[in-house]
Amino acid sequence: MKSRPLLLILIVTALLVSSCIKEKYDMNRLDKNNRLSPTWAVSAVKGDVSLLDMLKPTDTVVYDQDKLMILVFKKDTVVTLTMDDFSTKGPLDEMTATIEPGTFDLGIDKVLNHISGDFLISSPTLKFNYLNSFSAPLEISLDVTGVRKNESVDLGATPFVLTGPDTPGQVVSASYIIDKTNSSLPELISLPPEMIHYSGLATLNPPGKKGEIAAKDLGIDQLEGSFELSVPMELRMSNLQFADTTDNFLKNDNDNNDAVKPENFELLRIDINADNGFPLGVSLSMSLYDSQSNTILKTVSATDLLQPAPVDGNEKATGVTNTTTQIEFTQEFFSSIDKADRIIFIFSVNTTDGGTKDVKIYSDYRIDFKASLVVKPSIELN
Amino acid sequence: MSGKTKYFLILILAMIFADASSQNSQVMYFMNLPQNHLLNPALRPSNSLYIGLPVLSGINLNVNNNFVNFSDVFHKNQSSDSIFTFLHKDNNNASIDKFLSKIKDLNSFEPEVMTQLLGFGLSVGNNTYVFLDINERIEGNIVIPGDFFKLALNGNEGFVGKTIDMSSLRASMMYYHEIGLGFSRNFTNRLRIGVKGKLLFGIASASLSNKSMGITVNDDYSHTLNADMTFNASAPADFYTSNENIIDSVVFDDKRINAKFFTGSKNIGLGIDIGATYDLTDNIVLSAAITDLGYIRWKRDVTNLALNSQFDFSGFDLLDVINGTKTFDELASEMGDSLKNSVNISNTNKSFTTFLPFGVSVGGSYLINSKLSVGLLSYTRFIGKQIREAVTVSGNANLSNVLSASLSYTMTNHRYDNFGAGLAVRGGFWQFYIMTDRIPVYWNKIVSDNNNIVLPANWNTLNFRLGMNLVFGNHTRAKNDTPMISVQ
Numbered sequence: 001m002k003s004r005p006l007l008l009i010l011i012v013t014a015l016l017v018s019s020c021i022k023e024k025y026d027m028n029r030l031d032k033n034n035r036l037s038p039t040w041a042v043s044a045v046k047g048d049v050s051l052l053d054m055l056k057p058t059d060t061v062v063y064d065q066d067k068l069m070i071l072v073f074k075k076d077t078v079v080t081l082t083m084d085d086f087s088t089k090g091p092l093d094e095m096t097a098t099i100e101p102g103t104f105d106l107g108i109d110k111v112l113n114h115i116s117g118d119f120l121i122s123s124p125t126l127k128f129n130y131l132n133s134f135s136a137p138l139e140i141s142l143d144v145t146g147v148r149k150n151e152s153v154d155l156g157a158t159p160f161v162l163t164g165p166d167t168p169g170q171v172v173s174a175s176y177i178i179d180k181t182n183s184s185l186p187e188l189i190s191l192p193p194e195m196i197h198y199s200g201l202a203t204l205n206p207p208g209k210k211g212e213i214a215a216k217d218l219g220i221d222q223l224e225g226s227f228e229l230s231v232p233m234e235l236r237m238s239n240l241q242f243a244d245t246t247d248n249f250l251k252n253d254n255d256n257n258d259a260v261k262p263e264n265f266e267l268l269r270i271d272i273n274a275d276n277g278f279p280l281g282v283s284l285s286m287s288l289y290d291s292q293s294n295t296i297l298k299t300v301s302a303t304d305l306l307q308p309a310p311v312d313g314n315e316k317a318t319g320v321t322n323t324t325t326q327i328e329f330t331q332e333f334f335s336s337i338d339k340a341d342r343i344i345f346i347f348s349v350n351t352t353d354g355g356t357k358d359v360k361i362y363s364d365y366r367i368d369f370k371a372s373l374v375v376k377p378s379i380e381l382n
Numbered sequence: 383m384s385g386k387t388k389y390f391l392i393l394i395l396a397m398i399f400a401d402a403s404s405q406n407s408q409v410m411y412f413m414n415l416p417q418n419h420l421l422n423p424a425l426r427p428s429n430s431l432y433i434g435l436p437v438l439s440g441i442n443l444n445v446n447n448n449f450v451n452f453s454d455v456f457h458k459n460q461s462s463d464s465i466f467t468f469l470h471k472d473n474n475n476a477s478i479d480k481f482l483s484k485i486k487d488l489n490s491f492e493p494e495v496m497t498q499l500l501g502f503g504l505s506v507g508n509n510t511y512v513f514l515d516i517n518e519r520i521e522g523n524i525v526i527p528g529d530f531f532k533l534a535l536n537g538n539e540g541f542v543g544k545t546i547d548m549s550s551l552r553a554s555m556m557y558y559h560e561i562g563l564g565f566s567r568n569f570t571n572r573l574r575i576g577v578k579g580k581l582l583f584g585i586a587s588a589s590l591s592n593k594s595m596g597i598t599v600n601d602d603y604s605h606t607l608n609a610d611m612t613f614n615a616s617a618p619a620d621f622y623t624s625n626e627n628i629i630d631s632v633v634f635d636d637k638r639i640n641a642k643f644f645t646g647s648k649n650i651g652l653g654i655d656i657g658a659t660y661d662l663t664d665n666i667v668l669s670a671a672i673t674d675l676g677y678i679r680w681k682r683d684v685t686n687l688a689l690n691s692q693f694d695f696s697g698f699d700l701l702d703v704i705n706g707t708k709t710f711d712e713l714a715s716e717m718g719d720s721l722k723n724s725v726n727i728s729n730t731n732k733s734f735t736t737f738l739p740f741g742v743s744v745g746g747s748y749l750i751n752s753k754l755s756v757g758l759l760s761y762t763r764f765i766g767k768q769i770r771e772a773v774t775v776s777g778n779a780n781l782s783n784v785l786s787a788s789l790s791y792t793m794t795n796h797r798y799d800n801f802g803a804g805l806a807v808r809g810g811f812w813q814f815y816i817m818t819d820r821i822p823v824y825w826n827k828i829v830s831d832n833n834n835i836v837l838p839a840n841w842n843t844l845n846f847r848l849g850m851n852l853v854f855g856n857h858t859r860a861k862n863d864t865p866m867i868s869v870q
Contacts, residue, residue, distance in 0.1 A: 021824075021825050023453075023458065023827070024826070024829065025827070025829065026463065026465065027456075027828060027829060027830040028830065028831060029463055029465055030464070030467070031459070031465060033471050033472070034467055034471060035470075035471035036535065038536050038537030038538075039537040039538075040537045041539045041599070042697075043603045043605070043695065043696050043697035045698045045700050046696060046697040046699055047699060049704050049705070054705070056705070271603070370602055370697060371697070372602065372603040373603075374539065381469060
């Protein structure tokens with residue numbers, strides 16, 4: 001009787017020990033298609049930069065005493081005239097000389113090729129700087145035309161009389177300013193022109209402005225003139241677009257074993273947060289383009305990459321506008337990369353209030369931005 | 383990968399996936415075995431003399447982890463015979479989520495091996511029992527923060543606005559000899575107290591301790607890293623640093639691993655076990671013990687590395703790039719330099735101290751009759767800041783000092799399916815014993831190439847103890863020299 005409990009314990013023990021096989025795992029059939037796709041978020045770049053940080057003063061980019069940004073383009077030797085160039089034209093002492101046709105190349109044609117949309121520069125000035133030793137009245141009539149592709153705008157400037165020396169032998173250095181009050185310069189500049197063609201006529205003792213010295217009695221006097229085009233950044237833009245097409249740099253042409261390939265990403269997202277002190281709003285789109293089929297395959301866009309800062313009555317920005325944007329590249333986008341041979345970028349720019357009012361661009365405008373990357377790589381573990 | 387290598391890896395994985403236990407032989411506590419004084423020095427066996435033969439006397443193996451199981455990593459595809467891992471691409475992250483659901487805040491891996499090189503116990507008079515043990519012990523403890531797994535598998539996006547807390551990351555491994563000499567005796571008719579003093583000789587040690595380590599991921603995805611860690615090692619290894627004070631190589635010196643290495647006495651430590659039993663009534667015996675209270679001072683081949691770093695990364699500041707004073711490459715290079723400069727590593731050779739994980743046992747047994755008893759045992763193990771708790775209920779049988787058997791049920795670390803068993807059988811003066819705290823109910827058969835291995839399906843703990851003793855004087859005790867388990 002005493003051994004009965006012990007027997008029971010032994011039986012239970014044996015039952016527990018003799019347990020059964022539950023599963024069979026054939027590791028020879030281990031499927032090797034393993035993948036890891038963690039999501040990593042990291043701040044990538046940041047900056048608190050002013051316009052002055054981005055654009056240092058140069059011969060072309062200057063800032064006036066109020067820090068207003070001005071683009072300056074110069075063309076030397078637009079006019080060189082001596083008495084030998086003049087010939088008698090009209091009655092009395094009136095003599096005329098032709099200002100030889102020339103071209104003022106602003107050097108922005110490559111940029112302009114990518115620009116479309118409404119654009120207005122409000123207060124440009126074209127300064128005619130000259131050295132004049134003609135002591136007789138000298139009137140200049142300029143024919144200036146801005147040309148962009150098939151479009152052109154005439155300056156429409158009225159003839160003007162140069163300041164001359166009071167006594168023969170002296171040389172006067174002076175300027176004549178052509179602006180929106182006496183011409184169609186804003187319209188010409190807002191074309192905006194790839195080239196500015198000019199020609200004209202110089203007239204000594206023009207009708208109604210005859211001097212005291214007969215033209216034929218003048219000595220070795222001469223005139224030298226140049227252009228200085230100043231474009232203050234006082235402007236308005238409405239959906240001004242800058243478009244550029246590049247080769248598909250995302251495409252991996254080689255069958256190499258790069259560790260990181262675009263198609264290995266399930267997601268790539270750029271999070272941008274910006275305090276924009278510029279009265280300029282920017283949107284961006286990026287399209288994968290197949291030139292063979294003339295098809296846009298995939299597009300990612302950020303309609304409000306930057307929103308413009310508010311401006312006051314003096315057209316100056318009065319604060320910042322905060323914008324948070326996410327630019328998301330999905331796996332569908334990445335899977336289309338190999339089918340595209342080109343990438344089209346389009347930047348759209350609007351000034352404050354949709355380009356309905358002028359804004360001024362000052363050197364102390366700032367933009368404080370942070371850009372973060374969120375990536376979800378697909379790491380194959382085969 | 384060769385079949386043997388795969389076989390070995392599976393075995394290692396299986397060992398890692400064994401779940402947490404109390405690092406104790408809960409089953410042995412109430413058995414009539416000379417080795418149970420290892421758990422409470424006040425316990426004594428019924429025999430008057432025992433000799434534990436070198437190595438044969440006892441081998442104890444514990445390999446535990448508290449996070450995932452074998453089946454959490456590998457599972458059979460329902461529609462085919464293929465074996466999928468939790469990272470399989472068709473599972474669309476579901477398996478990873480399931481895997482992570484098993485991950486705890488503190489995930490520990492604790493291997494422990496003890497081999498009894500020599501054991502000796504002798505009854506002196508009716509009341510006193512003297513014993514001597516020489517043991518080889520290897521103890522490891524690795525704690526991996528749960529955030530580490532979440533970070534590795536899911537990335538950092540889930541931590542936005544939070545701190546990835548790695549402060550619990552630590553690791554230690556100790557290999558040492560233990561020479562213990564102790565005794566127990568009845569101080570009253572009911573109270574028996576036992577004490578064992580231990581001299582410890584450290585062979586090798588490596589430990590990583592961590593005051594703070596974390597990565598704060600701010601809402602704007604900027605990161606703040608901080609680390610304050612120390613690494614101490616006593617091992618035949620040389621740590622080489624670069625000019626920038628970065629550890630760039632560790633070279634183990636095989637030539638120093640010789641007989642002198644294993645018999646060295648520079649790394650000395652002391653330890654103590656203390657325990658008591660109290661006969662509350664003729665049938666109820668209470669007991670308590672503190673074991674493995676001790677330390678080792680490591681002085682041989684010592685390397686101390688201390689790392690302190692505070693680093694903020696909020697993206698590359700493009701101001702200098704925009705204004706043209708630097709290139710982006712220069713900026714990236716500067717960022718790398720500042721990260722390096724933020725890491726202060728000191729390399730010294732000062733002796734250091736490690737403390738043994740100690741345990742506290744509190745138990746009670748009720749003698750049903752002269753052969754059967756039931757026991758209740760609580761064992762708490764303190765490993766640094768971690769506490770392991772196990773509560774065991776057991777049914778125990780002793781038959782004339784010939785057979786001792788125990789069946790146990792243990793609740794430990796939130797697992798309630800640990801059924802254990804132990805058996806000790808004596809034939810003449812030979813005594814053989816074997817026990818485990820957990821008997822796997824279900825098994826899996828793993829086939830790799832032409833090798834087969836059977837592993838527990840739900841392996842909560844790999845705990846195994848077996849050995850052989852020479853026991854003499856296996857007489858039936860008189861009532862007044864009560865052992866822990868009374869046998870008439």
